[in-house]
Amino acid sequence: MMTPAEVVRTKLSQYLGPFTAKNAVQMVAKQSIGADAEQMTRAQVPVLIDALGPTLRTLLGKVTAEKLAADIRKELAL
Amino acid sequence: MLAAVATLIGGYIFDPETAARFHRFLLVLAVIATSFSAFLTSAKFSAGDRLLVCWLLVGVGYFLAAVRHGVRLASFLDSSIALPSPVNSALAIAQNVAIAVALLLFVLAWRATGLTAPLSTAAQTFTILAGIAVAVLVGGYPLLQATAKAEPIILISTLGDIVGLSLIVPLALPALAMRGGLLMHTWIYLAASEVAWLLYDLWWAVQPQSTPILEAFRLAAVLLAFIATMAQRRAMA
Numbered sequence: 001m002m003t004p005a006e007v008v009r010t011k012l013s014q015y016l017g018p019f020t021a022k023n024a025v026q027m028v029a030k031q032s033i034g035a036d037a038e039q040m041t042r043a044q045v046p047v048l049i050d051a052l053g054p055t056l057r058t059l060l061g062k063v064t065a066e067k068l069a070a071d072i073r074k075e076l077a078l
Numbered sequence: 079m080l081a082a083v084a085t086l087i088g089g090y091i092f093d094p095e096t097a098a099r100f101h102r103f104l105l106v107l108a109v110i111a112t113s114f115s116a117f118l119t120s121a122k123f124s125a126g127d128r129l130l131v132c133w134l135l136v137g138v139g140y141f142l143a144a145v146r147h148g149v150r151l152a153s154f155l156d157s158s159i160a161l162p163s164p165v166n167s168a169l170a171i172a173q174n175v176a177i178a179v180a181l182l183l184f185v186l187a188w189r190a191t192g193l194t195a196p197l198s199t200a201a202q203t204f205t206i207l208a209g210i211a212v213a214v215l216v217g218g219y220p221l222l223q224a225t226a227k228a229e230p231i232i233l234i235s236t237l238g239d240i241v242g243l244s245l246i247v248p249l250a251l252p253a254l255a256m257r258g259g260l261l262m263h264t265w266i267y268l269a270a271s272e273v274a275w276l277l278y279d280l281w282w283a284v285q286p287q288s289t290p291i292l293e294a295f296r297l298a299a300v301l302l303a304f305i306a307t308m309a310q311r312r313a314m315a
Contacts, residue, residue, distance in 0.1 A: 015313055017259030019196050027192065055191040059261055062124040064314040 004045050004076060005029070005037040011072050012052075015060060028052050042076055049073065081108065082298040089290020101293040102151045108300040109147060113140035115307040122314050128187040132180045133310070136303065139176035142169045143300075167231040174238030182241065184268060185248040195251035206247045213243030216279050239279055246272045260313035267306035274299035 002010070005025055012021035025048070029037035032051035033044050040048060049069045056065035081104055088100045116137035123130035145161075146169050152159045161169070195202060217240035224232035246269050253266035278295035285292070 013259060015256075015259050015261050016193075017256040017262055019257065020193055020255045020259065024193060055193065058128045058187050058191050060314055061122055061127045061129065063122070 003038060003040075004042045005040050007075050008045065008048060008072055009037075011068065011075065012056075015056075015068070024052060024055060028055075042078070045072070045076055046078060079298060079301065081301060082294045085297045086290045086294040089293060097290065098288065099151070099154045101288070101290075101297075102147060102154065104297055105293070105300065106144060106147045106151050108297055108304065109140045109144040112300055112304040112307065113137050113144055115304055115311075116140060119307045119310050122311060128183070128190065129310075132183045132187065133307065135176045135180035135183070136307070139173050139180065140300070140303070142173035142176065145169060146173070170231050171234040174235050178238040178241040181245045181249065181268070181272070184265075185245055188248075188252045188265075193252075193255060195255040197251070197254075202251060205251075209247035210244045212276070213240045213246075216240075216243060216276060216283070219283070220279075239275065242272050243276050243279070246276065260309075263309035264306050264313060267302050267309055271299050271302035271306065274302055 009018070009021045009025050012024060015021075016024060026037045028048055028051045029035060029040055032047050033040055035044075049072055053065060053069065056068060060068065085101055085104055088104075089097045092100055114137075116133050120130055120133035120137060123133065146166060149159060149161050149166075197205070217236050220232065221236045221240065224236055249265055249269035249272065253262045253264075253269060256262040256265065274295055278292060278299060281289075281292050281295060
C-alpha cells in the first residue's frame with residue numbers, strides 16, 4: 001500500500017521526473033506541514049497540494065496544474 | 079531533423095541559386111510552423127501563468143522571422159519585393175529581443191519554482207559561468223566588429239545571440255532535474271535549439287557566407303524550438 005507521499009510523488013513524476021518530484025514533495029512538505037514527507041498523513045495532503053500549486057502552475061499552467069491536483073485528490077479519495 | 083538533412087543535401091545537389099531558394103523555402107516553412115505552434119502552446123496557458131508570456135514571445139519572435147524570410151523568398155520570384163532597410167532592421171531587432179527575453183523568462187520561471195537540478199550549487203554555478211564564457215567568446219568578436227561599424231542590426235542580433243547562448247546551461251539544468259518526466263523534453267529542446275544556434279555562429283565565424291551546413295544548423299535550430307513547443311503541449315494534454 002502506497003503512502004500518501006508516494007502517491008503524490010508518483011503522480012508528479014509523470015511531469016517532473018522522479019528526482020524533482022521527490023525533492024518537490026520533500027521540500028514543500030517541510031515548508032507547509034512542518035514534517036518529513038513520509039510522515040505526512042492523508043488528511044495533510046490537501047495542504048501539500050495547495051503549497052505545490054504555484055510550482056505546478058508555473059511549469060504546467062493553471063488548467064493542467066488543477067487537473068493534476070484533482071487527480072491526486074481522486075487517487076487518495078479526498 | 080530530416081528537414082535539416084534535406085537542407086544539407088539540397089545545398090550540394092542544386093546549383094547555388096536554386097539551393098539558396100530551397101534553403102529559404104524550408105526556413106520560411108519552419109519559422110511559420112514554429113511561430114504558429116508557439117502561439118498554440120501559449121493558448122494552453124491562462125492569464126497570470128508565467129510561461130504564457132514566454133511562449134507568446136517565442137511566437138512573436140518567429141512570426142517576425144517569418145515575415146523577414148518570407149519577403150526574401152518572395153524576392154526570388156519578383157526582385158522588386160523587398161522590405162525597406164529600416165523596416166527589416168527593426169523587425170530583426172524585435173525578433174532577437176523577443177526570443178532572448180523569452181528564454182530569459184523561461185529560466186526565471188524555473189528559478190521561481192525553487193526547484194534545483196541534481197548538481198551541487200558549486201557545480202551549477204561553474205557550468206552556468208562556463209556557458210556564459212562560451213557565449214561571450216563566440217559572440218564577443220562579432221559584437222566588437224558590429225560596435226566598431228555602428229551596425230545596430232548586427233549589434234542587437236549578436237547581443238541576442240550572446241543572451242541565448244548564455245542560457246543554454248540554465249535551460250538544460252531543469253531538463254536534467256526533470257529527466258524521466260514529460261517536461262524534460264520542453265527544456266532540453268529549448269536548450270538544444272540554442273546549441274544549434276551556437277554551432278551556426280561558430281560556423282559563420284569560420285566561413286562567413288551561406289553554405290549548406292550553415293543553413294542546416296539554422297534550420298535545425300528553428301525545428302528544435304518547434305519540437306519544444308509541441309513537447310510543452312504534450313505535457314499539458
